[in-house]
Amino acid sequence: MNKEEISLFDEQQFETHDKKFELKNVIEDDNLIKSKDRVQHHGEVFTPKWMVKKMLAEPSIQEKLHNLHATFFEPSAGEGAFLKEILHQKLNHVDQISNKTTWKNNALWALMSIYAIELLEDNLIKAKQAMMDIFINHYQAFIQKELSSNTDLYKSAKYVINANIVQGNTLTFKNSEEKLIEFREWIPYENKVKQEIFTYKSLFNNDDINDVNANEGQLSLFGDIENDDSKASKPVLITKVYEK
Template sequence: MSKEEISLFDDQKFETDHKKFELKAIGDDSHLIKSKDRVQHHGEVFTPKWMVEKMLSEPAIQEKLHDLHATFFEPSAGEGAFLKGILHQKLSYVDQISNKITWKNNALWALMSIYAIELLQDNLIKAKRAMIDVFINHYQTFMQKALSSNTDLYKSARYIIDVNIVQGNTLTFKNSENKLIEFREWIPSGNKVKQNTFTYKSLFNNDDMDDVNANEGQLSLFDDFENGDSKQNQPVQLTKVYEV
């Protein structure tokens, strides 16, 4: 090369830094109560991480956690200790059985299978945030790229969390607007999904719901939902459910 010639890159080697995403452990919020006042007025006591892990380690529960469509219901979600534990284990199973083409749909089916009610709005916000954080963490670790909030996958995940994890009182069957608590039933239709709206109250086979007491009016955390009567929507792609 003559002195007048200039090398395009001046003989330097350029390397691109790739951020490596790693699966994060589920955090432990450590506190069991926020205040004595909340305990007295709402009976609010949070479940420690070790207890969540112990309950989810039961063989019968592990079998359900390895079933994308097996439903889980938390009648008092708190800040989402059980919700993020369940979602983390379900998505760990999704990671095992999926490739980069099938992961999105499998992950959304797993997310659709988790339901919860929480009375207090501040807890509800934290529970929803915890779930989307777990979802994002698994996606980024599996795909090794960031999940943009502008993508259909992110928008659908947020939508599913919003309609499956709701504010309300499990004993009165109503939310803070004095309306019956509603959920979505997600029905497979080929490689698409249909949505049915149903009420929490419709899950109970009791004609006089006003007389249901605390023990009779609370579903088990691991009970499967039964179908409720509601208007069906047209089948849509799983990553487009937020457009309905």
């Protein structure tokens, strides 16, 4: 074998059809109770995965899970049992309807449709991280490329999760800083998105003049909120939503 043949052999690139990234199952902790103290003081008992799946299997819920813009709200998120499964199933739908060009936008719209409140900070941190992990896993399995924390997509996904999954008490409508719980509504605008801040309290009967977007009458948590463009932010590309 001559020198040229050896060089060609050493530099040869062997192709493989094996995927570098595989879609993982949503892993759940089987412990439904952290401590008796937390049960007594906060009524904290987590929902088992089999029950989450059964509840989400209802035909009317499945229809919503196949709608990128249909919103879900979890008033007591815990460590995110429902949030994780909802996001996982929504992203399964995104995987089915998207190509590598449209996946990012569709996935962010799916993420923007999921809202939650959690009282306890340690649970909140775990729920947010779990949602980010699921988002990253779906991206990498579909695109077959690592999602860097320096990318616009990563930064936008993290921004949306922080805006939609928040600390607070659903009974008092306030967070630990005694401020009204706030969310962002994500408004499609041509091929971009606008943000409009509203409070959790504004979804219910109230005449609080200090409330943002207070409404007369009760709104459905899954319904449409009337948009006031004067209160909405300037439209931006959905993958750059973190830039506000």
